[in-house]
Amino acid sequence: MKKILINFAHPARARSKINNALRAAVEGLENVTINDLYANYPDFLIDVKREQRLCEDHDVIIFQHPFYWYSTPSIINEWLDLVLEHGWAYGSQGRALEGKIFLQAITAGGDDSVYQKDGFTAFTIRELTSPYCAMAKLCNMNWLPPFTVLGIHRGLSEETVKVYAEDYRRVIIALRDGTLDLEKARHEQYLNSDLNSIIRRP
Numbered sequence: 001m002k003k004i005l006i007n008f009a010h011p012a013r014a015r016s017k018i019n020n021a022l023r024a025a026v027e028g029l030e031n032v033t034i035n036d037l038y039a040n041y042p043d044f045l046i047d048v049k050r051e052q053r054l055c056e057d058h059d060v061i062i063f064q065h066p067f068y069w070y071s072t073p074s075i076i077n078e079w080l081d082l083v084l085e086h087g088w089a090y091g092s093q094g095r096a097l098e099g100k101i102f103l104q105a106i107t108a109g110g111d112d113s114v115y116q117k118d119g120f121t122a123f124t125i126r127e128l129t130s131p132y133c134a135m136a137k138l139c140n141m142n143w144l145p146p147f148t149v150l151g152i153h154r155g156l157s158e159e160t161v162k163v164y165a166e167d168y169r170r171v172i173i174a175l176r177d178g179t180l181d182l183e184k185a186r187h188e189q190y191l192n193s194d195l196n197s198i199i200r201r202p
Contacts, residue, residue, distance in 0.1 A: 001031055002176050005058035006105075009037045009065040009073045018107050018149050018161055022064065025165035026172045033058065037075045044078055051083045052096065060101040060175050061141070063132075067108035070121065070128045080135065089139045098140040101175065101182070103147065103191060104132060105168065111151030125150075126189065142182065147171055147191040167192050174199045 006026065010019050013036075026032055035054060041047075055061055065072050087093045106125070114120045115128070126133075129146055136143035149156075149164050156164075171191060174180035185191055185198045 002059040002101075002178065003057060004032045004060040004062065004172060004176055005054055006032065006034045006062045006064055006172075007037055007076070007079065008034055009063065009076050009079075011038055011073050011075070013038070016066065016107070018152060018156060018164065019064065019066065021161045021165040022105065022107075022149070022168045025169040029169075029172060029176070031176050032172060037079060038073075041075065044075060046075075046079055046082050048082050048085070051079065052085075052088060055083070055100070056096055058100070060103075061097070062103055062105055064105040065107075067106045067125075067128075070123075071131075072104075084135070084139065095140065100141050101144060102132070102136040102139075102141040103144040104129060105147040107149045107152055109151075109153035111154065115150070124189075144182065144185050145188050145191050164192075167195055170195055170199060 006023075008019075008023060010016050013019065023034065027034060033054065035051075037046075063072065063076055065076060068074075071077075084090065084097075085094075088096050106129070108115075108125075110120065115123065115125045117124065121128070125148060126145060133143045147168060171180070179200045181198045181200060188194065188198065191198075
């Protein structure tokens, strides 16, 4: 059974119905640790050694966050800048993250049509998150496409929120239990594009 670390980053958590629902769906699951970055580091003084130990103790590292300015909330950039040290995360001696799975769980205001080459942004989510794919590659991690919840600005019904939360829970359990087909998942646009095709029955 794999250990999963969810680095949760939302600077206004109280206002995010969907991020709270996703988080609630996986809180308390065996072998799942939620590391709330804004709650732990309101002053942005990140405890690098603590964060490195958390990464070393887990097999799957997830960043769950809103898609701020087509990227991440600022504390994630701070985390990456400080925690991923040369000689620990990358470089000839940096093997601490080797073989671990990395992915993002993203919530965004625009719907899928916005994130297309001919859409408003002119870029896909995969293109916009490519720096994180490159980071994972540099650290010898196994990158997976992001779990996405899009179209939040148009409003999500209670039922839709429940479906996304349950899908998130299914993904986390499948990653933990080794029933997610990683090779097939890598080719999906989003990790949750078609869960039935990438999650094997135990």
